[in-house]
Amino acid sequence: MKKRLAELAHARSGDKGDKADLSLFAYDRPSYDLFVREVTAERVKEHFKGIISGEVERYEVPNVLALKFVLHGALDGGASRSLRSDSLGKSLSSALLRMEIEV
Amino acid sequence: MKSVRIAGGLGFYGDSWRPIKASIERGNVQYVASDHLAELTLAILQKDRQRDPALGYTRDFAPMLLDLLPVALPRGVKFILNAGGLNPMAAREVLLNALKKFGIKLKVGVVLGDSVLERFDELQAAGVSLAHMDTGEDIAKVRERMVFASAYLGARPLVEALEAGADIVLSGRVADAALFLAPVIHELGWHWDDWDKLAQGIVVGHLLECSGQATGGNFGGDWRSMPDLAHIGYPIAEVWENGEAVISKAPGTGGRVNFDTLREQLLYEVHDPAHYVTPDVDVDMTTLRLQEIGPDEVRVSGATGRPAPDTLKIVAGYEDGVMGQAMIGYAWPDALAKAQAAAEIIQQQMVEIGLKSEETVIEYPGYNSIHGPLADPTYANDLNEVYLRIAVRCADKREAAKLGRLFPPLALSGPPFIGGAGGMLEPRGLLGIWPTLAPRHIIEEYVRVSVEES
Numbered sequence: 001m002k003k004r005l006a007e008l009a010h011a012r013s014g015d016k017g018d019k020a021d022l023s024l025f026a027y028d029r030p031s032y033d034l035f036v037r038e039v040t041a042e043r044v045k046e047h048f049k050g051i052i053s054g055e056v057e058r059y060e061v062p063n064v065l066a067l068k069f070v071l072h073g074a075l076d077g078g079a080s081r082s083l084r085s086d087s088l089g090k091s092l093s094s095a096l097l098r099m100e101i102e103v
Numbered sequence: 104m105k106s107v108r109i110a111g112g113l114g115f116y117g118d119s120w121r122p123i124k125a126s127i128e129r130g131n132v133q134y135v136a137s138d139h140l141a142e143l144t145l146a147i148l149q150k151d152r153q154r155d156p157a158l159g160y161t162r163d164f165a166p167m168l169l170d171l172l173p174v175a176l177p178r179g180v181k182f183i184l185n186a187g188g189l190n191p192m193a194a195r196e197v198l199l200n201a202l203k204k205f206g207i208k209l210k211v212g213v214v215l216g217d218s219v220l221e222r223f224d225e226l227q228a229a230g231v232s233l234a235h236m237d238t239g240e241d242i243a244k245v246r247e248r249m250v251f252a253s254a255y256l257g258a259r260p261l262v263e264a265l266e267a268g269a270d271i272v273l274s275g276r277v278a279d280a281a282l283f284l285a286p287v288i289h290e291l292g293w294h295w296d297d298w299d300k301l302a303q304g305i306v307v308g309h310l311l312e313c314s315g316q317a318t319g320g321n322f323g324g325d326w327r328s329m330p331d332l333a334h335i336g337y338p339i340a341e342v343w344e345n346g347e348a349v350i351s352k353a354p355g356t357g358g359r360v361n362f363d364t365l366r367e368q369l370l371y372e373v374h375d376p377a378h379y380v381t382p383d384v385d386v387d388m389t390t391l392r393l394q395e396i397g398p399d400e401v402r403v404s405g406a407t408g409r410p411a412p413d414t415l416k417i418v419a420g421y422e423d424g425v426m427g428q429a430m431i432g433y434a435w436p437d438a439l440a441k442a443q444a445a446a447e448i449i450q451q452q453m454v455e456i457g458l459k460s461e462e463t464v465i466e467y468p469g470y471n472s473i474h475g476p477l478a479d480p481t482y483a484n485d486l487n488e489v490y491l492r493i494a495v496r497c498a499d500k501r502e503a504a505k506l507g508r509l510f511p512p513l514a515l516s517g518p519p520f521i522g523g524a525g526g527m528l529e530p531r532g533l534l535g536i537w538p539t540l541a542p543r544h545i546i547e548e549y550v551r552v553s554v555e556e557s
Contacts, residue, residue: 010322010323010363012321012323014373015142015372017237018536021373023366023370051475051477059375061388062389063388063392064366064369065366066366068375068376076464077535078536079142079536080143080533080535083462083495084464084466084475085473085492086472086473094323094474095474095475098474098477
């Protein structure tokens with residue numbers, strides 16, 4: 001069965017230069033393990049096709065049941081030069097929660 | 104065991120200081136550490152300074168201090184702020200004058216030496232490449248267009264100012280969390296190579312540096328569960344000699360401090376959580392524990408640290424064109440189709456008048472301006488209203504302003520039923536951000552601290 005991450009997690013995004021960083025938080029250990037398996041850097045890169053121009057790195061942070069994604073080339077060159085409405089990429093974390101995974 | 108209590112101040116230039124008053128009045132804090140500088144803020148301050156060389160600091164800090172001092176002074180609360188921005192000396196001048204006017208005697212410390220643009224030739228002559236730290240690009244292509252460059256300093260000069268008796272410390276760019284680490288070191292006497300304790304101090308600072316983001320603001324989970332955000336409390340930390348800390352907020356304030364609100368802030372703008380590199384210590388967040396110990400009380404323990412880096416990060420800004428933008432709204436039926444038709448008209452006219460744009464962004468607020476290609480198209484054809492927003496990057500203001508002038512005629516000569524034709528927005532200068540590294544000794548050689556009484 002497929003479920004949207006929005007039903008399983010919470011998230012926040014931040015910005016540094018042209019990079020956006022997204023934290024994905026599981027509510028329990030089984031969900032965290034599921035995210036480690038399903039929400040890979042490759043899938044996240046594919047998900048943000050058309051928004052980001054670079055690679056995606058993933059870090060595991062099991063002590064707070066979180067995955068961290070760093071999206072390169074995510075902000076049209078960075079907040080202070082971007083023409084976009086969401087120049088800071090504050091909403092990219094909610095866009096991540098649109099992703100559907102197999103549960 | 105000895106401890107120190109610190110209140111989180113502003114999270115950015117323009118943030119509210121009302122919650123800080125609650126932390127001072129009801130949170131029993133000894134220090135307020137306040138972060139006025141987001142990465143973007145220096146770009147704003149640079150524009151101020153270009154207009155007037157006596158500006159370049161965040162102008163909210165003096166009204167904020169004058170409002171807070173009546174409650175802070177009787178309690179002996181001290182302040183550490185990076186509100187000096189690009190011009191800490193001018194900020195101090197403004198503050199000293201205001202304090203004198205009200206007959207308040209205080210010592211104001213200032214930290215100088217983070218502004219390094221005027222030293223770029225010297226740095227390059229010393230063999231520092233100043234290449235872009237992520238892409239490796241040569242600085243030559245943007246060097247002429249640079250308008251500011253600030254190095255992220257650590258907590259040492261802030262501690263020095265506190266040790267010289269400063270009641271208020273004004274700095275320019277320092278690592279945000281260093282604003283909080285400084286009073287901890289000053290009060291608890293930690294050593295500069297006590298890496299695990301320094302790591303705990305940085306984690307505490309990082310948790311407190313974004314005001315309401317630690318206490319239920321911008322919360323990406325069940326945001327409805329956050330009570331009374333209208334009266335949100337900002338985070339407060341108590342840090343003990345052994346490095347352990349408890350995060351809380353003032354009694355009677357809104358928001359929440361719990362595992363979820365704190366872990367969202369913990370990882371905010373952190374890239375590799377095992378190597379959160381700051382000027383004072385390389386922090387490993389993957390070893391720490393966040394433990395709810397009571398209502399709105401979370402214990403933080405177990406962060407570990409590795410030695411401080413040999414380099415400091417510099418963030419420079421360079422002029423990168425001017426943005427022209429305009430908006431117009433359309434009503435149901437076919438709101439999106441009308442906005443798209445209007446975009447077609449504007450694009451044809453942009454070509455016909457020869458508007459020179461290096462980049463054009465077309466968005467439809469109400470439909471896809473926030474999620475872009477990820478927006479859900481299910482109801483695209485039946486939206487109540489949709490706006491058209493076009494933004495262009497041009498070489499100068501004159502060129503950028505041409506875009507806005509194309510919009511008003513749409514009212515009578517475009518698709519039907521417009522609303523909110525507030526169209527023409529003032530063109531805005533754009534700045535590219537150039538992060539780079541330099542050996543710390545070359546930067547620190549120029550760092551100075553001075554303390555002056557009002």
